[in-house]
Amino acid sequence: MTTFKQIKGFVFDLDGVITDTSLYHTKAWRQLAEKLGVTWNKELEEGLKGISRMDSLELILKTGGKENDYSEDEKVALATEKNTNYVNEIKQMTPANILPGIKEFLDDLRDKGYLISLASASKNGPTVLKQLQLTDYFPKVVDPASLSKGKPDPEIYIKGAELLNLAPEECIGVEDAKAGIQAINAANETSVGIGDAKTLAAADVRFDDTSQMTLANIEKAMG
Numbered sequence: 002m003t004t005f006k007q008i009k010g011f012v013f014d015l016d017g018v019i020t021d022t023s024l025y026h027t028k029a030w031r032q033l034a035e036k037l038g039v040t041w042n043k044e045l046e047e048g049l050k051g052i053s054r055m056d057s058l059e060l061i062l063k064t065g066g067k068e069n070d071y072s073e074d075e076k077v078a079l080a081t082e083k084n085t086n087y088v089n090e091i092k093q094m095t096p097a098n099i100l101p102g103i104k105e106f107l108d109d110l111r112d113k114g115y116l117i118s119l120a121s122a123s124k125n126g127p128t129v130l131k132q133l134q135l136t137d138y139f140p141k142v143v144d145p146a147s148l149s150k151g152k153p154d155p156e157i158y159i160k161g162a163e164l165l166n167l168a169p170e171e172c173i174g175v176e177d178a179k180a181g182i183q184a185i186n187a188a189n190e191t192s193v194g195i196g197d198a199k200t201l202a203a204a205d206v207r208f209d210d211t212s213q214m215t216l217a218n219i220e221k222a223m224g
Contacts, residue, residue: 005223008115008171011116012161013119014177015123015126015129016121018211019099022094022125029086029090037061040065054083088128094132096135101210102212102215113216116167119142120158121143122148123145153180173191176192179200182204194206
């Protein structure tokens with residue numbers, strides 16, 4: 002078991018950890034669904050969480066019984082339209098959208114000399130960081146286009162450590178999703194989960210929300 006003293010870097014997921022962009026994803030998908038004449042409901046909204054752009058589009062089309070109405074090229078165009086809407090939405094984000102305690106935590110990490118990288122599957126990660134005015138905290142960002150596999154595969158977290166020139170054992174990964182925790186654990190990094198105890202049962206350390214995540218609390222939990 003890695004001890005706290007061995008930790009030299011932190012690899013962060015973005016959504017649900019640093020900020021919450023799900024609201025903007027939902028709004029953009031809903032705009033598209035309504036344009037396509039697909040009735041929006043809570044079940045569809047929940048089903049879209051954490052899945053890729055094209056899989057999300059397929060689910061919307063299937064919900065409306067329209068899965069055979071569009072060619073592959075048309076589907077790509079629809080997914081691109083959704084992303085354009087989403088990017089317009091996130092351009093309204095400000096530092097007020099940073100989750101509780103995260104700015105203070107990042108300041109503390111920087112002050113104490115820990116290295117920091119971002120491991121988000123979102124291609125819009127750098128845009129979101131810019132809107133939150135957090136770009137300076139994340140000099141190293143994993144490029145999602147360079148990945149061959151998505152979470153729960155450990156690839157993104159292994160790359161997050163490599164960017165910092167650290168061994169995985171010297172890093173803590175921070176996540177709010179079950180697949181993310183699985184990815185961190187498979188990468189041999191220490192996993193810190195934010196959220197539900199049942200969902201994140203595999204996390205090495207867990208907090209109910211971001212405001213509880215401090216270096217002191219992580220050290221205490223790691224022993």
